[in-house]
Amino acid sequence: MALHKGTRGRRDREERPEISINPLYGEANPVSGMTGKPPRRRLPDEPMAATTAYQFVHDELMLDGNARQNLATFVTTWMEPQAGKLMSDCRDKNMIDKDEYPRTAELERRCVVMLAHLWHAPDPDTVVGCSTTGSSEACMLAGMAFKRRWAQRNPVSYPATARPNLIMGTNVQVCWEKFCNFWEVEARQVPMEGNRFHLDPQAAAELCDENTIGVVTILGSTFDGSYEPVAEVCRALDDLQERTGLDIPVHVDGASGAMIAPFLDQDLVWDFQLPRVASINTSGHKYGLVYPGVGWALWRTSDALPEDLVFRVDYLGGDMPTFSLNFSRPGAQVAAQYYTFVRLGREGFRAVQQNTRDVARSLAERIEAFGDFTMLSRGDELPVFAFTTAEGVGTFDVYDVSRRLRERGWLVPAYTFPPNREDLSVLRVVCRNGFSEDLADLFLNDLESLLPELRSQPAPLGKVVKAFHH
Numbered sequence: 001m002a003l004h005k006g007t008r009g010r011r012d013r014e015e016r017p018e019i020s021i022n023p024l025y026g027e028a029n030p031v032s033g034m035t036g037k038p039p040r041r042r043l044p045d046e047p048m049a050a051t052t053a054y055q056f057v058h059d060e061l062m063l064d065g066n067a068r069q070n071l072a073t074f075v076t077t078w079m080e081p082q083a084g085k086l087m088s089d090c091r092d093k094n095m096i097d098k099d100e101y102p103r104t105a106e107l108e109r110r111c112v113v114m115l116a117h118l119w120h121a122p123d124p125d126t127v128v129g130c131s132t133t134g135s136s137e138a139c140m141l142a143g144m145a146f147k148r149r150w151a152q153r154n155p156v157s158y159p160a161t162a163r164p165n166l167i168m169g170t171n172v173q174v175c176w177e178k179f180c181n182f183w184e185v186e187a188r189q190v191p192m193e194g195n196r197f198h199l200d201p202q203a204a205a206e207l208c209d210e211n212t213i214g215v216v217t218i219l220g221s222t223f224d225g226s227y228e229p230v231a232e233v234c235r236a237l238d239d240l241q242e243r244t245g246l247d248i249p250v251h252v253d254g255a256s257g258a259m260i261a262p263f264l265d266q267d268l269v270w271d272f273q274l275p276r277v278a279s280i281n282t283s284g285h286k287y288g289l290v291y292p293g294v295g296w297a298l299w300r301t302s303d304a305l306p307e308d309l310v311f312r313v314d315y316l317g318g319d320m321p322t323f324s325l326n327f328s329r330p331g332a333q334v335a336a337q338y339y340t341f342v343r344l345g346r347e348g349f350r351a352v353q354q355n356t357r358d359v360a361r362s363l364a365e366r367i368e369a370f371g372d373f374t375m376l377s378r379g380d381e382l383p384v385f386a387f388t389t390a391e392g393v394g395t396f397d398v399y400d401v402s403r404r405l406r407e408r409g410w411l412v413p414a415y416t417f418p419p420n421r422e423d424l425s426v427l428r429v430v431c432r433n434g435f436s437e438d439l440a441d442l443f444l445n446d447l448e449s450l451l452p453e454l455r456s457q458p459a460p461l462g463k464v465v466k467a468f469h470h
């Protein structure tokens with residue numbers, strides 16, 4: 001979470017130290033009466049009425065953006081009322097408490113087995129997997145399994161001399177940089193090159209050595225929504241093994257794509273069908289269609305997850321094995337994931353994801369038709385596309401477009417690509433379930449109506465939004 005350092009340096013530090021309470025609520029506050037002004041940033045001395053507290057917290061949150069107009073996030077912003085009801089039914093369930101809530105634990109197990117079938121695990125009944133708070137935790141766990149397997153193969157040199165490394169493209173999501181930083185693994189990144197915006201199989205294989213714990217491939221890239229060539233990466237690593245004997249496992253970061261490809265790209269081979277794929281993660285709260293925070297991590301077989309990383313604690317009764325960074329975690333998201341699986345089934349998922357892809361493709365096509373933009377992707381892999389200003393457009397840049405769209409409530413991030421394409425600044429649109437054809441039309445109208453002014457600007461106004469975090 002944001003690491004907050006007191007109140008210094010905040011933009012709005014001049015705000016009043018006290019909360020102002022509408023006198024209308026005064027009668028509800030028996031202690032401080034109608035004129036009471038509880039402090040904003042210190043724990044108030046006295047309680048206040050629930051209705052009053054609710055109203056002003058609610059009012060402040062009203063100024064957050066409208067989640068449905070947020071085209072930056074991959075995370076679910078709309079679920080059916082029934083799913084919302086189920087989640088509020090389960091909000092007191094703690095996921096770790098598997099002995100107290102055995103049915104929640106059972107739903108988690110069923111979700112793992114369903115995903116194992118979906119991702120073609122060789123034996124879904126013996127697959128190993130767990131729910132997590134999201135893909136970031138899932139990726140940490142997968143990375144730790146890689147590191148431990150490598151350490152077990154190198155008992156003499158590690159930790160004395162050898163430094164483990166992990167191979168990835170520069171387009172990885174920040175969780176992989178975190179993993180490498182936190183667990184002291186060298187991140188060996190393959191740069192982008194020309195119009196290749198993700199991992200190159202040959203370049204990945206060339207970076208491997210005896211201290212490589214694994215290769216991360218992404219389905220699909222957060223930068224432009226493209227799928228990385230998982231099968232080609234595996235083939236390049238097969239060749240490497242033939243030449244050198246190095247046997248390097250692959251992890252597929254399917255945060256988004258592992259819930260798209262199985263329904264829309266059935267001919268694409270990217271999952272456990274490839275023997276080199278040791279583990280896969282996905283975000284249940286992205287195209288798994290559940291509100292934040294749930295993710296999933298699965299290992300092909302129990303061999304891929306060293307037993308000594310698994311903890312058994314009996315504080316809560318029972319001794320269910322767990323693999324996680326957190327201890328307590330809400331169980332509601334897991335119940336909601338199971339609900340979504342049984343509610344939609346394969347055919348329902350296919351229809352929902354196809355609709356989202358159709359919206360993305362058609363939107364990309366119509367934006368391209370304006371003539372002001374060059375598309376880097378078109379929503380035909382993840383329902384996500386990135387675009388930049390066309391060559392010859394000199395009066396505005398992507399940051400201007402992002403800023404102006406914000407005036408209409410649309411959040412479309414503008415950001416710079418990683419090495420070696422830092423010269424490229426793009427806009428990215430993430431289409432999700434709930435961003436309907438109708439909303440896409442409204443978005444397009446807003447974009448179109450901004451263009452005349454942007455075209456008549458004297459020059460781009462410059463980069464105001466400095467950094468965008470994927």
Ligand SMILES: *Cc1c(COP(=O)(O)O)cnc(C)c1O
Pocket residue numbers: 074133134135136137139173175218219220221222253254255256283295470
């Ligand atoms: C979103 C994303 C992550 C991080 O997932 P969270 O569920 O937000 O923790 C990791 N990898 C990729 C490719 C992503 O798109």
